[in-house]
Each structure stands twice: as C-alpha cells, then as structure tokens.
Amino acid sequence: MIIDSATEFIQKFENFSEIIVECSPIFLRAIKNILTKGIYKCIIIHMKTIHCSLYEFMRDYHAKDDRLAVKCRNKEMRFGRLFKEIDRVASGLYAMGVRKGDSVMLALPNIIQNVVAVYACSRIGAVAAMIHPLYSADEFEAAVKKILPKVVFLSDINLKKFKSRIGGAKLVICPYLVYGFLGLKRGKTFEEYFGDGEEDMFYMQSGGTAGKPKTIALSSRSVNAMVENLREHLGDRFSGKKMLAIMPMFHGFGLCIGVHTTLSFAASCVLMARFNVKKCAKLIDKERITTMLAVPRMIGKLLAYDKFKGEAVSSLEDVYVGGDTVPNELVQAFEQRMRESGSDAKLSPGYGLTETVTVCALTKRGEFLEGSLGLPIGDTQAMIVDDDLNPLPAGERGELLLKGGQLMSGYLGDSEATEAAMPVINGEKWVKTGDIFSMDEEGRLFFFDRKKRLIKISGMNVFPSDIEGVACELDFVKSAVAVEYAVGGKPFIRLLVEGELSEEQKKQVVEHISTRLSKWNTPSDVVCLSAFPRTSIGKTDIKALEAEWGKQRSSL
Numbered sequence: 001m002i003i004d005s006a007t008e009f010i011q012k013f014e015n016f017s018e019i020i021v022e023c024s025p026i027f028l029r030a031i032k033n034i035l036t037k038g039i040y041k042c043i044i045i046h047m048k049t050i051h052c053s054l055y056e057f058m059r060d061y062h063a064k065d066d067r068l069a070v071k072c073r074n075k076e077m078r079f080g081r082l083f084k085e086i087d088r089v090a091s092g093l094y095a096m097g098v099r100k101g102d103s104v105m106l107a108l109p110n111i112i113q114n115v116v117a118v119y120a121c122s123r124i125g126a127v128a129a130m131i132h133p134l135y136s137a138d139e140f141e142a143a144v145k146k147i148l149p150k151v152v153f154l155s156d157i158n159l160k161k162f163k164s165r166i167g168g169a170k171l172v173i174c175p176y177l178v179y180g181f182l183g184l185k186r187g188k189t190f191e192e193y194f195g196d197g198e199e200d201m202f203y204m205q206s207g208g209t210a211g212k213p214k215t216i217a218l219s220s221r222s223v224n225a226m227v228e229n230l231r232e233h234l235g236d237r238f239s240g241k242k243m244l245a246i247m248p249m250f251h252g253f254g255l256c257i258g259v260h261t262t263l264s265f266a267a268s269c270v271l272m273a274r275f276n277v278k279k280c281a282k283l284i285d286k287e288r289i290t291t292m293l294a295v296p297r298m299i300g301k302l303l304a305y306d307k308f309k310g311e312a313v314s315s316l317e318d319v320y321v322g323g324d325t326v327p328n329e330l331v332q333a334f335e336q337r338m339r340e341s342g343s344d345a346k347l348s349p350g351y352g353l354t355e356t357v358t359v360c361a362l363t364k365r366g367e368f369l370e371g372s373l374g375l376p377i378g379d380t381q382a383m384i385v386d387d388d389l390n391p392l393p394a395g396e397r398g399e400l401l402l403k404g405g406q407l408m409s410g411y412l413g414d415s416e417a418t419e420a421a422m423p424v425i426n427g428e429k430w431v432k433t434g435d436i437f438s439m440d441e442e443g444r445l446f447f448f449d450r451k452k453r454l455i456k457i458s459g460m461n462v463f464p465s466d467i468e469g470v471a472c473e474l475d476f477v478k479s480a481v482a483v484e485y486a487v488g489g490k491p492f493i494r495l496l497v498e499g500e501l502s503e504e505q506k507k508q509v510v511e512h513i514s515t516r517l518s519k520w521n522t523p524s525d526v527v528c529l530s531a532f533p534r535t536s537i538g539k540t541d542i543k544a545l546e547a548e549w550g551k552q553r554s555s556l
Contacts, residue, residue: 195220242267
C-alpha cells in the first residue's frame with residue numbers, strides 16, 4: 001500500500017498494535033513525531049529499511065522504551081540514558097574537530113564506553129576503527145599510520161603502551177572500572193549525519209580472504225542488512241532477550257551481533273570483557289542470560305565446569321557458535337545438559353567472515369545437521385566454484401563465494417586486493433571466502449578447510465581438516481592440526497597433537513588415518529605440543545602452527 005504522508009499512515013493503521021514498515025528514515029521520524037503526541041503510543045514500529053546510518057537503524061528498527069540497554073559489571077544504562085550519552089560524546093567529538101568521513105580509533109575492551117563511542121561516530125558520520133586493545137605497540141602504531149584517526153580512544157589497560165604511538169591524533173581515555181571519557185571536549189551541539197547507509201561505518205582488522213592482514217571497510221548498510229537478514233532467517237528471536245556479549249567488539253561477531261543486532265531489537269546487552277569460565281557461568285545465572293555467542297572452545301570449557309548446570313543455566317534459550325568447526329558431540333552434550341537443567345536451549349553453528357560483516361550462514365534453531373553450518377541467511381546467496389570460478393554441482397568441494405547486502409565495501413587503501421577478492425560474475429559482485437565448502441541440494445553449507453591450507457601430494461588434493469577429524473576419532477586425541485612441510489622440495493604431512501601421547505599411541509594415530517583415508521593423507525610423523533596457541537577469540541592459531549612446524553621447517 002502506498003501512503004503519501006505520515007498523518008495518513010497513522011490514520012489508516014491506528015487499530016494495529018504492531019507494524020513493520022519499509023520507508024525512509026525521514027518518513028519514519030515524521031511518524032514517530034506524531035506518535036509521541038500521545039495518541040497512538042500503543043503502535044510498535046519496526047523499521048525495515050537498511051539504507052540509513054547505523055545509529056538511526058539501531059534507534060528505530062524496533063520501538064525503544066526505557067528498558068535496560070547495556071550493562072557492564074555494576075554499571076547499567078537504559079535506552080533513554082544511552083541515547084543522551086551518544087549525543088554527548090558525539091558533541092565532544094565534533095568539538096574536537098571530527099567530521100563526516102573522519103576516522104576515530106577505538107582500542108577498547110568490551111565496556112559501555114565502547115558501545116557509546118561506536119554510535120557517537122555514526123551520529124556525525126565518522127568511521128569507527130575497531131582495534132584489539134591488547135595489540136603490541138608496533139601493531140597499534142602500524143594501524144594508526146594506516147587509518148590516520150582524528151581521535152583515539154584508549155583505556156587504562158593499554159594507555160601506557162599506546163599513548164606515545166597515537167601520532168597527531170587527540171586522545172580520550174576510558175577507564176576500565178569507572179564509566180567516563182577523560183579528555184573528551186565538552187561540545188554544545190553537532191551536525192547530525194543522515195545518510196543512505198553507503199558511508200563507511202567500520203574499519204575492521206582481519207587476515208583477509210587470502211590470509212594477509214587487511215583493513216576491511218564495512219558500510220552502515222551492510223551491517224544493517226545483516227540484522228534484517230537474521231530477522232528473516234530466525235524470526236524475532238532477539239526481541240526482549242538478554243545477550244551475553246562476550247565476543248570482543250573489535251571482532252565482527254561480537255560487534256555486529258553481540259551489540260548492534262541486540263540493541264536494534266531493543267534487547268539488553270550484558271558486556272563481559274574477557275572469557276573466564278567461572279565468571280561467565282556466574283553471570284549467566286545472575287543476569288538470567290537468554291542468548292549468547294561463543295566459539296566451540298568456550299562451550300567445551302563451560303560443559304566441563306561443575307556449576308554450569310541446573311537452575312543456574314535454565315534461562316538460556318539460544319547459543320550461536322562460530323569461528324571454528326562444531327563437533328556433533330559438542331552439540332549433543334550441550335543440549336543434553338540443557339534438558340537436564342530444565343532448558344530448551346539449542347546450540348546453533350554458523351559461518352561468517354568479516355568481509356560479509358560476520359554471520360552469513362546459520363543453523364536454524366533445532367535443525368542441526370552434523371557437519372553443516374546451516375543455510376545462507378536472508379538475501380545472502382552462496383555458490384561453490386572451481387579455481388576458474390565455474391559453478392560446481394551439489395556435493396562437490398570448491399571455494400565458497402557469497403553475494404548479497406552484507407558484502408564489505410572493500411579493503412582500505414588496497415584496490416587491487418579488493419578487486420581480487422570481489423569478482424564480478426554475470427554482472428553481479430561476489431566475495432571470495434578463501435574457504436573450501438560443499439553445498440547439498442537443500443542449500444546447506446559444509447565446511448572443509450581454508451583454501452590456502454589445501455595440500456597437494458603427488459597431484460592429489462589433501463584437506464588437513466579430513467586428517468584432523470579422523471585423528472580426533474581416537475579417544476586419546478583431543479585436538480589435532482595437520483600441516484605441510486617439505487624435505488628436498490618434496491611435501492609431507494606432519495600431524496600436531498595437543499597434549500602428550502606415548503610412542504605406541506602415535507603409531508595408532510598414523511595407522512588409524514591410513515586405514516580411514518587414502519595414503520596421501522597419512523602423516524609422516526606425529527608431534528605432541530603441550531598447548532596450541534590461540535587467537536584473540538580462542539580459536540586454534542593455525543597460522544602460528546604452520547609458521548613454526550610447517551612449510552618453513554624442513555625437518556624436526
């Protein structure tokens with residue numbers, strides 16, 4: 001139905017209690033102005049358009065009242081206060097000279113100031129550059145030189161290390177334990193930014209689809225599109241819920257789902273700066289958490305904790321898991337624990353990469369299929385291709401390509417890499433994931449390995465994940481990584497195992513793999529390591545293992 005004015009809209013739909021509209025932010029603001037006069041307060045408006053700023057989308061996507069918006073430790077902020085703080089910080093940034101298109105660097109942990117600063121940047125059209133707060137000083141300085149921020153936000157946890165490396169940027173300090181913005185100027189006003197969503201909103205640091213460090217530019221529209229795609233895929237699973245935002249905000253999973261999706265749905269966001277199994281379990285119980293994001297390692301640690309059970313976890317409803325493969329045994333163990341605790345909570349594995357904002361495929365609630373990471377969400381489309389970008393039939397392995405509204409704008413300052421990662425096929429732009437997948441007839445996606453991990457032995461394709469999966473079928477192998485090394489230019493497979501194995505157990509591993517897989521997959525040796533290195537979100541750091549034990553080493 002076409003409506004010509006906000007007044008006509010209200011008159012036609014005054015008897016409805018809930019409405020989803022697709023319109024411009026300006027039209028929506030006119031509707032809200034009429035609603036606030038007190039006549040039609042019962043109407044809940046869901047804004048469907050993604051073509052607006054990040055802040056406008058969050059504010060208007062779902063009607064906000066004065067419920068809890070965000071909490072960190074004992075500090076909490078309701079939506080009314082959150083919007084006032086966003087405006088206050090936006091005014092301060094504006095007084096410090098930040099304008100549309102300028103970048104502001106946020107090297108902060110998961111604290112309320114980080115949330116406020118992100119939306120304050122959007123309020124004036126600035127770009128929020130999200131940086132790991134525990135970078136080395138050299139890594140931080142390299143990011144500053146590349147991004148050239150006008151203002152840098154640091155916390156007392158990294159101030160001493162980074163303060164001398166901010167170049168000509170102005171400094172704002174956000175204490176970890178006390179809410180505040182030290183050094184932020186007092187601004188009286190600012191020029192509000194109203195965009196179409198195509199402006200760059202985030203600079204995110206990532207390994208890139210080819211494995212080299214990149215700065216990924218994400219538009220407001222692409223991040224907003226992910227929220228709408230999740231709604232289409234999952235229904236209204238987030239509204240009124242309580243999210244444990246434990247994934248870091250410098251990572252797309254934590255920022256765009258843990259915070260932006262949660263707040264857009266008018267749900268409450270409980271921030272946790274660092275994963276600790278005891279504190280996490282206690283927080284789930286104390287705050288009656290319904291929803292959380294995690295990587296498989298976190299779930300394994302929680303299940304091993306003797307207090308993660310019973311009434312303490314009965315509030316849980318949905319746990320979305322990404323960042324690594326999710327074993328069938330983990331899903332079964334989690335859901336069994338939930339049933340025993342009186343909860344119907346489900347573990348839903350998914351897949352995503354920063355180049356597609358974050359999650360672009362997800363298992364629907366209760367539809368877990370072993371080996372699958374679910375279906376593409378919303379308008380996201382997937383295609384499996386060979387090395388020449390020719391589509392492959394269902395069931396065949398190849399590189400996963402994706403298209404839809406969630407695609408990145410590109411790699412900052414690297415048009416060549418952007419063009420290589422975003423091929424145009426039949427007039428449409430796709431993004432290459434660098435990951436090997438297959439897709440079944442129903443469109444479900446099955447992950448096998450990173451494309452760059454593919455090993456050629458005597459001309460045969462060898463997938464390290466196949467070897468690792470078979471090795472872990474043995475009870476005494478908990479975690480394994482297969483890497484390629486060369487002797488005299490000839491490739492071999494080395495299997496790294498976390499923990500100690502006897503010589504007899506090492507032989508059993510090799511024999512088991514040789515029985516289950518072809519001879520090209522059989523490791524030449526097995527090396528035990530006391531512990532695998534981990535990335536910032538708890539994944540096994542395969543790059544570090546390959547550098548130490550793989551191609552750069554010719555022998556033990």
